[in-house]
Amino acid sequence: MSYTESLQRFKKNSEKICAINYTESILHWDASTGAPRKGAPMRGESLGFLAMLNHEITINNEAATDLDTLLKNIDRLTDIEAKMVKKAKKEFDKLSKIPKEELREFQMLINKAQHSWEEAREKNDFSIFSPDLKEIIGYLRKFADYREPENHPYNVFLDDYEEGMTTDKLDKFFETLRERIVPLLKKITQSKVVIEKNFLDFDYPLETQRAMAPELLNILGFDLSRGMLKESTHPFTMGTNIDDVRLTSRYDKNNVISGLLSVAHEGGHALYEQNIDRALFNTTLATGTSLGIHESQSRIYENNIFKSQEFINYYYPELLKNYPEQLKNISASDFYKAINRVEPSFIRVDADELTYSLHIMVRYETEIALINGTLEVDDLPEFWNKKMEEYLGIVPPNNSMGVLQDVHWSHGLFGYFPTYALGSAYAAQFAYYMNREINLYDSIIKGDMEKPLKWLNEKIHKHGSLLSPDEISISSCNELLNPEYFCKYLEDKYNKIYQI
Numbered sequence: 001m002s003y004t005e006s007l008q009r010f011k012k013n014s015e016k017i018c019a020i021n022y023t024e025s026i027l028h029w030d031a032s033t034g035a036p037r038k039g040a041p042m043r044g045e046s047l048g049f050l051a052m053l054n055h056e057i058t059i060n061n062e063a064a065t066d067l068d069t070l071l072k073n074i075d076r077l078t079d080i081e082a083k084m085v086k087k088a089k090k091e092f093d094k095l096s097k098i099p100k101e102e103l104r105e106f107q108m109l110i111n112k113a114q115h116s117w118e119e120a121r122e123k124n125d126f127s128i129f130s131p132d133l134k135e136i137i138g139y140l141r142k143f144a145d146y147r148e149p150e151n152h153p154y155n156v157f158l159d160d161y162e163e164g165m166t167t168d169k170l171d172k173f174f175e176t177l178r179e180r181i182v183p184l185l186k187k188i189t190q191s192k193v194v195i196e197k198n199f200l201d202f203d204y205p206l207e208t209q210r211a212m213a214p215e216l217l218n219i220l221g222f223d224l225s226r227g228m229l230k231e232s233t234h235p236f237t238m239g240t241n242i243d244d245v246r247l248t249s250r251y252d253k254n255n256v257i258s259g260l261l262s263v264a265h266e267g268g269h270a271l272y273e274q275n276i277d278r279a280l281f282n283t284t285l286a287t288g289t290s291l292g293i294h295e296s297q298s299r300i301y302e303n304n305i306f307k308s309q310e311f312i313n314y315y316y317p318e319l320l321k322n323y324p325e326q327l328k329n330i331s332a333s334d335f336y337k338a339i340n341r342v343e344p345s346f347i348r349v350d351a352d353e354l355t356y357s358l359h360i361m362v363r364y365e366t367e368i369a370l371i372n373g374t375l376e377v378d379d380l381p382e383f384w385n386k387k388m389e390e391y392l393g394i395v396p397p398n399n400s401m402g403v404l405q406d407v408h409w410s411h412g413l414f415g416y417f418p419t420y421a422l423g424s425a426y427a428a429q430f431a432y433y434m435n436r437e438i439n440l441y442d443s444i445i446k447g448d449m450e451k452p453l454k455w456l457n458e459k460i461h462k463h464g465s466l467l468s469p470d471e472i473s474i475s476s477c478n479e480l481l482n483p484e485y486f487c488k489y490l491e492d493k494y495n496k497i498y499q500i
Ligand SMILES: [Zn+2]
Pocket: 265, 269, 295, 298
């Protein structure tokens, strides 16, 4: 069979997959933003049908032959075609090497684990969730072995979220963070500087918060004519295609900052999806390249930009105009310090910018130990609490506020957490180079958000999944991920705030 025939069929199938993904996304969006609960069974059935359809198109003998033919002729393909083929081959291997029956059993286990995790967290009883967790880990080890028996199982999971990432690289990465952030936190907690933040929790009317959200998106450069902002319990972004990028936020009457930070964070994700090159439209490459790079785009807007003194100086008049009573006698500098206050806490999602990575380090070390079998599931709570004490200096009062707080493991997601810390580190590295090349902070203080957006478009966004994380790093910074930038950024920022 000629390779052109295979290519034609492969492309047609890729378009079908894009259409299925689009439909699935819209159903998920609908479910999270107000669709009637009673419609859930029919939505579930439709989603199941779509997943089956996707599987039928992806995994069959004809698709396997096409992939083989195309891989043999990879030099004759365009860059876009070649990358699409490699991505499809990876997906094919992932799905075809695990026996169908075991995948089905695993799916059922995951559904069950959702409930046992929820109940365990509610009742603060780890033993309700631990049997399912043991089984999940057993399946994951087996699946990794089917897929790449010669590789470390954790590397197999990592690569699903962050192409090219390995435990060797991550060990070194976290070692640097441990050596630099843990002592910095100690100095901060001993600092005599007192930062007032009570005013952040005054009464901030929801209507005002809701009105300010799209305006902030507009300032950041998001095009709302090709996107949509709604509300949901857990904020998220959904990039279905560059002309339809959706994001959500949530607003808390007694917290002026949480809604704004959600908008900045999800806005960063949304700007990435909205600015992918049109040449990738309707291909499987029209999405962010990895979770770590995706997270870098949300963190750069949330932390490096929004939470900078320069952005607050620019944006503060807007806040004062909307909340003159609440912010009476509070300066832009007071506000900046308040939103950057460091305080070790138990819950990851509420953590400040500095301690956040330490929460991730606890999870990384826990996951590695569980997968390696050096840690038994039954000993997990004790292990967790020890790590919390070692890195954050606090011990959770119970397991609901400790080892049971995150949903990820009940979904079978191992190797996912590290991408959050990678995102923060990439963000600091990109911000450093952006500042060196286009004076990022000079632009921000003037409210010129177009310049940074253009830099990110050019260096990161437009490539979609065409470039790997390493390739993005090299092409934009001329070096691979280097945690030095993140550590230096944190030290500079907090040494100044806490006068260390
Ligand atoms: Zn995010």
